[in-house]
Amino acid sequence: MPEHKRIALLIDCDNVSHNSIEGVLKELAKYGMVNVRHAHGDWNNPSLSGWIERLHPHAIRPMQQFAYTKGKNATDSAMIIDAMDLLYSNNVDAFALMTSDSDFTPLVLRILESGLPVYGFGEKKTPKPFVDACSPFIYTENLVTEDDEKSISGSNVEKHDRTKLRSNTSLVKLLRTAVEQSSEDDHWAHMSRVGHYISNNSSFSAINYGYTKLGDLIRATELFEVQMRNNGSAMYIKDARK
Structure with missing residues (x-):
């Protein structure tokens, strides 16, 4: 039976594919209830169209962040602020960060200092410092299935003998x-x-x-x-x- 943890899932849509969201939610169900689901990004950007199709079916709340300055990632700052607000609200028992950006490593360490676990999900390009900071960290490619609807046991990761x-x-x-x-x-x-x-x-x-x-x-x-x-x-x- 999953633990009765209230989990906040924060998604960095600029740095992770939408194809694994079903697998991520199924994996988090092992640990508790994902009562906060925030997807951060500039929703005027056509590159996020795949994410837009996933929001309503999975009750994910889009968090709009405009790119005020070219070359600067405003999404990172907004997501960090969101995480800290949730941390101080005392309404969650754990965090799940879906990103491949190592810039979030200090955020993970700060959450851990408060005694809350952080479940990491990112692509295989994710830098090692962020991977090591999370517990556990799962590569999202391992959660993607052919039709994105199968159970996690049908994932495309090769089973090591x-x-x-x-x-x-x-x-x-x-x-x-x-x-x-x-x-x-x-x-x-x-x-x-x-x-x-x-x-x-x-x-x-x-x-x-x-x-x-x-x-x-x-x-x-x-x-x-x-x-x-x-x-x-x-x-x-x-x-x-x-």
């Missing part, structure tokens, strides 16, 4: 560290604690590797022993080396 997962040394280190830090004296760790550790210490998302669930990805690595307890309702894992 055992060999490819194991060859990713940073991923293996993250998973092993998470299990080690979350385990009891018998070396077994509850999956929820492992997931909590990962979300607090990285921008990792299983979706970027082709899996909708962390548990499925962990099984695929074949680096851990897995036990289902409490009549199959609780998943425990242990480093196979232990």
Whole structure:
């Protein structure tokens, strides 16, 4: 069941494609209710026509920002002001930023300082500082489907197999560290604690590797022993080396 978080989704329409909005909203539904949906941009700009078609079907509020000076991105400033207003309103429990612009990295850090999580969504061109600041960060290309209406499990991201997962040394280190830090004296760790550790210490998302669930990805690595307890309702894992 998703947590009962009130999530504010702020979209930088100048720097992210409209094609993944369905997947973004479905992903956020895992965490709570997206009660604020603001799309920032200059709606007189023909390049945003694709976004215009997505606004009403998904109850997204367009936030008009005129480009007063050529070469300056007024949308960034307006979106930051919007975020800070929402932060001080105390009407949201989490933020989701849909952008590929690293200029929002300080905003993410400021929100985190207030104790609220920030879910990031951007294209694969997104600079690493912004990716690392969010938890999790999901590449929007992984949320785009052929008809933009299928469930997230039908996304076009390639599912990484055992060999490819194991060859990713940073991923293996993250998973092993998470299990080690979350385990009891018998070396077994509850999956929820492992997931909590990962979300607090990285921008990792299983979706970027082709899996909708962390548990499925962990099984695929074949680096851990897995036990289902409490009549199959609780998943425990242990480093196979232990």
